[in-house]
Amino acid sequence: MNEESLRLFGKGNNFLQDNNYNKALGEFLKAEVLGLEHEELFNNIGLIYDIKGNYSEAIRYYQKAILINSDYAMVYNNLGYTYNNKREYEIAIEVLKHAIKLDSCNKLTYNNLGYSYKNLGKYEEAIYYYTKAIEVDPEYCLAYYNMGIAYYNKEDFIKAIDCYTKAIKLNDSISEIYRSMGVALNKIQKYSEALESFNKALFIRPDNPETLIEIANTYDYIGNYQAAIENYTKAINLFPEYFEAYNNLGCTYLKTGQQDLAIKAFKKAILINPQHTNIYDNLVTLYKNTLD
Numbered sequence: 001m002n003e004e005s006l007r008l009f010g011k012g013n014n015f016l017q018d019n020n021y022n023k024a025l026g027e028f029l030k031a032e033v034l035g036l037e038h039e040e041l042f043n044n045i046g047l048i049y050d051i052k053g054n055y056s057e058a059i060r061y062y063q064k065a066i067l068i069n070s071d072y073a074m075v076y077n078n079l080g081y082t083y084n085n086k087r088e089y090e091i092a093i094e095v096l097k098h099a100i101k102l103d104s105c106n107k108l109t110y111n112n113l114g115y116s117y118k119n120l121g122k123y124e125e126a127i128y129y130y131t132k133a134i135e136v137d138p139e140y141c142l143a144y145y146n147m148g149i150a151y152y153n154k155e156d157f158i159k160a161i162d163c164y165t166k167a168i169k170l171n172d173s174i175s176e177i178y179r180s181m182g183v184a185l186n187k188i189q190k191y192s193e194a195l196e197s198f199n200k201a202l203f204i205r206p207d208n209p210e211t212l213i214e215i216a217n218t219y220d221y222i223g224n225y226q227a228a229i230e231n232y233t234k235a236i237n238l239f240p241e242y243f244e245a246y247n248n249l250g251c252t253y254l255k256t257g258q259q260d261l262a263i264k265a266f267k268k269a270i271l272i273n274p275q276h277t278n279i280y281d282n283l284v285t286l287y288k289n290t291l292d
Contacts, residue, residue: 005030006036008031008036009027009028009041012025012026012027012031012044016044016047021051021052024048025045025049028048029045032045038068039068039069039075042061042064042065043072043075043078046065046079047078049061050081055086058078058082059083062079063079066079073103073109074099076095076109077109079095080095080109080116081108081112083095084112084115089117090120092113093117096113096116097113107133107143110130110132110143111130111140111143111146114126114127114128114129114130114133114147114150118146118153123150126147126150127151130144131147139170141167141174144163145164145174145176145177145180148160148163148184149180152184152187157187158188160180160184161185161188164180164184174204175204176201177201178198178201178204179197179198179208182196182197182198182214182218186214186217191218191221191222194214195215195218198215198218207238209235209239209245210235212231212234212235212238212245213231213235213242213245215231216229216245217248220248220252229252232246232249233249236249243268247266247278249265250262250263250265250269
C-alpha cells in the first residue's frame with residue numbers, strides 16, 4: 001500500500017458515485033496493481049463487474065474481499081445478489097443467510113433473499129423475507145413491489161394490488177409498478193382501472209412496448225378491437241421484433257373477420273420466433289376455420 005494507490009482508490013470511489021463504472025474500474029485496478037489490498041476495494045470491483053454482467057469476475061473479487069475480512073456483511077450481500085443474477089438461487093440463499101447472521105438489519109439482504117425464494121417458486125418464504133425488509137424500513141418501495149409480484153404469482157391478486165398500491169404511495173415515478181398493477185387489475189376484471197394504471201405507466205415511460213401490448217390486451221378483453229389493433233401496432237412500431245404483439249394482433253384481426261391480415265400477422269410472428277408453438281396453433285385454427 002502507498003499514497004498513490006490510496007489516491008487511485010479515492011478517485012475510483014468518486015467515479016463510482018457518479019456511476020462512471022469504466023473509469024472507476026480503471027482506477028481500482030490500478031490501485032490493486034500498486035499493491036492495495038482492501039476489502040472495500042475488492043467489493044467495489046466486484047460491484048462493477050456485476051453491473052457489467054461479468055459475474056465470474058464479480059464473484060472472484062467478492063471472495064478476495066472475504067479473505068481479507070470474513071465479517072464483511074455487505075460483501076456477502078453483494079455476492080448473494082450476483083448469484084441471483086446467475087440464477088443460482090440455492091447458493092444465493094446460503095450466502096445471503098450468512099450475511100444476515102453478520103448484519104440482521106440490512107433491508108437489501110432481506111429483499112435479495114425474497115428474490116431468491118420467489119424465483120424458486122417458494123412464494124411464502126419470499127413474502128416472509130420481503131416482510132422482514134419492510135420491518136427494517138417501512139418505506140422500502142422495492143420490497144412492497146417485489147412482495148406484490150410474489151402474491152401475483154400465488155394468484156392472490158387482491159393482495160398483489162394492495163402491495164403495488166403501497167409501493168406507488170412511496171414512489172409514484174416507477175413505470176413498472178403501474179404496469180404490474182394494471183396486469184393484476186385485469187385479472188380481477190377491473191379493466192377501466194387497469195387502463196388507467198397502464199396509461200400512468202406509459203406517461204412515465206412512453207417508449208415501453210410491453211405497456212402498449214398490455215393496453216392492447218385490455219381493449220381486446222372489453223371488445224374494443226380497433227383500439228387493441230392500434231396499440232398492438234404502436235408496440236410493433238417501437239419494437240419491430242415483438243413477436244407476441246404480432247401474435248396477439250393476429251388473434252384480434254380474427255375476431256374482426258380480417259383473416260388475411262391475421263395470417264400476415266401470424267406469419268410475421270413465426271418468422272421472428274419460430275419456436276413459439278402457440279402461434280402455429282393459432283394459424284392452424286385459422287386455416288381449419290377457413291376450410292370449414
